[in-house]
Amino acid sequence: QSALTQPPSVSGAPGQRVTISCTGSSSNIGAGYDVHWYQQLPGTGTAPKLLIYDNTNRPSGVPERFSGSKSGTSASLAITGLQAGDEAYYYCQSYDSTLSGYVFGTGTKVTVL
Amino acid sequence: QLQLQESGPGLVKPSETLSLTCVVSGGSISSRSVYWGWIRQPPGKGLEWIGNIYYSGITNYNPSLKSRVTVSIDTSKGQFSLKLSSVTAADTAVYYCARLTVTPRPWGVYFDHWGQGTLVTVSS
Numbered sequence: 482q483s484a485l486t487q488p489p490s491v492s493g494a495p496g497q498r499v500t501i502s503c504t505g506s507s508s509n510i511g512a513g514y515d516v517h518w519y520q521q522l523p524g525t526g527t528a529p530k531l532l533i534y535d536n537t538n539r540p541s542g543v544p545e546r547f548s549g550s551k552s553g554t555s556a557s558l559a560i561t562g563l564q565a566g567d568e569a570y571y572y573c574q575s576y577d578s579t580l581s582g583y584v585f586g587t588g589t590k591v592t593v594l
Numbered sequence: 595q596l597q598l599q600e601s602g603p604g605l606v607k608p609s610e611t612l613s614l615t616c617v618v619s620g621g622s623i624s625s626r627s628v629y630w631g632w633i634r635q636p637p638g639k640g641l642e643w644i645g646n647i648y649y650s651g652i653t654n655y656n657p658s659l660k661s662r663v664t665v666s667i668d669t670s671k672g673q674f675s676l677k678l679s680s681v682t683a684a685d686t687a688v689y690y691c692a693r694l695t696v697t698p699r700p701w702g703v704y705f706d707h708w709g710q711g712t713l714v715t716v717s718s
Contacts, residue, residue: 483640513700514699514700514701514702515697515699515702515704517704517705519641519705525637525688525713526688526710526711526712526713527711528690528708528709528710528711529641529690529705529708530708531704531705531706534695534697534704534706535697535699535702535704540706572640572641574641574704574705576700576701576702576703578701580657581657582643582654582655582656582657583643583656583701583703584643585640585641585642585643586640587640588640588641
């Protein structure tokens with residue numbers, strides 16, 4: 482059981498906005514540790530790609546359609562203007578002081594209807 | 595452009611030791627502001643951090659795997675390695691090597707460059 486819980490799936494029509502939650506606890510997100518997000522496109526062995534770092538920052542090349550936020554013991558990833566190419570798995574990541582290590586969320590599959 | 599490439603056996607027998615190497619190119623493995631690490635993903639499942647190492651050799655391991663894991667680094671060759679002992683079928687996964695960028699924040703680390711991954715199957 483992961484320390485960070487995400488909904489198994491979210492879906493939306495092209496152009497719509499979807500949000501993915503990452504729910505933690507007082508030993509990770511609630512303790513103030515930063516949250517980062519990754520996108521893993523479909524296909525066996527496709528490596529994850531950093532999407533958001535330090536809660537809200539986008540690496541160079543990541544579209545502004547992707548945004549992150551954090552509040553209390555949770556974080557969220559929002560995708561606006563949903564596109565077919567956004568179909569992927571998305572994972573949050575942080576540090577957990579109880580587990581003494583870096584943890585990933587359970588993962589969310591985004592489907593574009 | 596930084597690139598990481600994993601290599602190693604794709605099949606390991608139960609109770610034996612899994613060994614993988616990651617070659618870093620297009621950047622310095624001795625950078626002071628990064629770690630180098632390993633992550634795995636069992637088929638159809640999520641990501642699990644295994645451990646990481648600093649250029650100086652300082653390591654940090656997932657407590658759930660710590661008794662079986664060794665990560666080492668060879669800065670002269672620009673590569674780092676993973677050894678996982680006493681493997682079982684539960685260790686079957688795609689193994690990724692990655693660069694971890696360190697931030698000024700407490701335990702602030704994110705995985706910003708990944709290798710393509712290599713599937714390791716544990717089976718007799």
